[in-house]
Amino acid sequence: MGDRLRSYLSLAKPRILLLVGLTGLAAMVLEGSLLTDPMRFAGVLLGILLAGAAANALNQYWDRDIDGIMARTRSKRPIPAGRISPRAALIFSLVCGLAALWLLQTAGGMPAALLGLATMAFYVLIYTVWLKRRTRLNIVIGGVAGAAPPLIAWVAGAGELGLVPLLMFLVILLWTPPHFWALALCLKEEYARAGIPMLPVVAGEQKTCTQITAYVVLLLPSTVWLGISADLSWLYFIGATLLGLNLVRRVHALRRHRDRQAARALFNYSIFYLAALFFLMLPPQW
Numbered sequence: 436m437g438d439r440l441r442s443y444l445s446l447a448k449p450r451i452l453l454l455v456g457l458t459g460l461a462a463m464v465l466e467g468s469l470l471t472d473p474m475r476f477a478g479v480l481l482g483i484l485l486a487g488a489a490a491n492a493l494n495q496y497w498d499r500d501i502d503g504i505m506a507r508t509r510s511k512r513p514i515p516a517g518r519i520s521p522r523a524a525l526i527f528s529l530v531c532g533l534a535a536l537w538l539l540q541t542a543g544g545m546p547a548a549l550l551g552l553a554t555m556a557f558y559v560l561i562y563t564v565w566l567k568r569r570t571r572l573n574i575v576i577g578g579v580a581g582a583a584p585p586l587i588a589w590v591a592g593a594g595e596l597g598l599v600p601l602l603m604f605l606v607i608l609l610w611t612p613p614h615f616w617a618l619a620l621c622l623k624e625e626y627a628r629a630g631i632p633m634l635p636v637v638a639g640e641q642k643t644c645t646q647i648t649a650y651v652v653l654l655l656p657s658t659v660w661l662g663i664s665a666d667l668s669w670l671y672f673i674g675a676t677l678l679g680l681n682l683v684r685r686v687h688a689l690r691r692h693r694d695r696q697a698a699r700a701l702f703n704y705s706i707f708y709l710a711a712l713f714f715l716m717l718p719p720q721w
Contacts, residue, residue, distance in 0.1 A: 438518070439518070439519075442513035442518040442519050443513075443519065445511070445512065445513050446488070446491065446492040446495055446512075446513060446514075446519065446524055446527060446528070447487070447488035447491055447492060447531070448487075448488075448491040450706075451487065451491060452484055452487050452488060453710070454706070454709060454710060455483060455484065455487040455581075455584050456480060456483065456484050456584075457710055457713050457714065458584045458585050458603065458607060458709075458713050459479075459480060459483040459484075459585060459588040460480060460588070460713075460717075461585065461713040461714075461716040462585035462589045462599075462600055462603055463476060463480065463588045463589070463591070464716075464717055464718065465589075465599060465665055465716060466588070466589050466592040466593050466599075466600075467592065468592035468593060469591065469592045474542070475543070475591075476542075477542075478539075478541060478542025478543070479539065479542045479543045479547065479587075479588060479591040479592075480588075481538055482534075482536075482537075482538030482539035482547075482551060482587075483535070483551070483584050483587055483588060484535075485531045485532070485535035485538065486531075486532065486535035486536075486539070486554060486555055486587075487584070488528075488531045488535075489528045489529070489531035489532035489535055489555055490528075490532075490554070490559055490580065492524055492527055492528035492531065493525075493528040493532075493555075493558075493559045494558065494563045495512055495513075495524060496514065496525050496528060497559070497563050497564060498563065499512075499514040499521055499524075501568075501629040501630070501631065502514065503515035504625075504628060505622070505625045505626075505628070505629050506625060507622055507625060532555055535551055535555075536548050536551060536552060539587065539591065542591065543587070543590070543591025543592075544590075544591060544594065546594060547587050547588075547590045547591035550583065550586055550587045553583075554580050554583040554587065557577075557579055557580045557583075558581075561576070561577070561579075561580075562576070562577030562580060563577075567631065568631060569632070570632060571632050571633065571634045571637045571638060573632070573633070574611060574615045574616065574633070574634075575611075577611075578607070578608050578611030579608065582603075582605075582606075582607035582608040582611065583604065585600045585603035585607070586600050586601075586604055588600075589603075598664050599661070599665045602660055602661040602664055602665075603713075605657050605661075606654065606657050606661055606712070607709070609650050609653050609654040609657055610650075610654055610705065610709050612646065612647070612650050613647040613650050613651055613654075613686070613701070614702065614705040614706070614709075616633070616634050616635065616643050616647055617647065617689070617698045617701040617702035617705060618698075618702045619633040619634060619635045619643070620635050620640060620643060620689075620695065620698035621695050621698045621699050623635045623636055623640075640693050644686075644689055644693060647686060647689065647701075648686055648690065651682060651683065651686050654679075654682075655682075655683075658675045658679065658712060659672070659675065665716070667715075667716060668718070671715045671716060674712070674715040675712060675715065678708050678711055678712055681704065681708075682704065682705070682708055685697075685700055685701040685704050685705075686701060688700065688701075689701050
């Protein structure tokens, strides 16, 4: 029983969900309306997490053929490993998705639920089914879905969007390509074997490093713009500066060495970078 539960949890991609939850949490705290209603606050946050779980599980359901080809996913993901059937994974994803929509509508209102539905649909239909196997821009465009949790969270409280959630969205959107391209540099041969046109496969390592640099150059001032617009504390600006300098150092190391060790270091650090950046957005007293 425990192994089966772990397999279903693996379908949801819990490490990704932690980032999803943190970005949504930061948006709800900054918006503030739901802080006086713990039940609605928890309902919206759980709805965002379940929407992410549904999208991730549907992604694995659709990609089960290529997951069985790539060594990275063949034994780790439950469908190609034979721990969960495709039918069970599909049912799990649909249940999570319906529960997410109910929670978002009940706790956050119809606009939040519609944004949640659009996010799941975009990730599954636009990114997974259409873009992922067809274009090197898969991650660039597909990143829209991963950047949406702050929008859902903000709308759940305010009923409308504003500059701050849009800047949170922008920060995640600009962070996404360097993060995934660093991983793709480590797994270039596997992606090529599976027929996935990731940037390192179709454009080479030098072009990928140049594109990573360009996105980081755009990302760093966006974090400052967000801090100013949201009137964040000096702790955020100090932390964001230190985090950004270390990110630049990792990118420089990748451009200099252009090897898997530097790419893996950038990939791992990028996860910490985004998590720490959004954690710093939370008020110190919270």
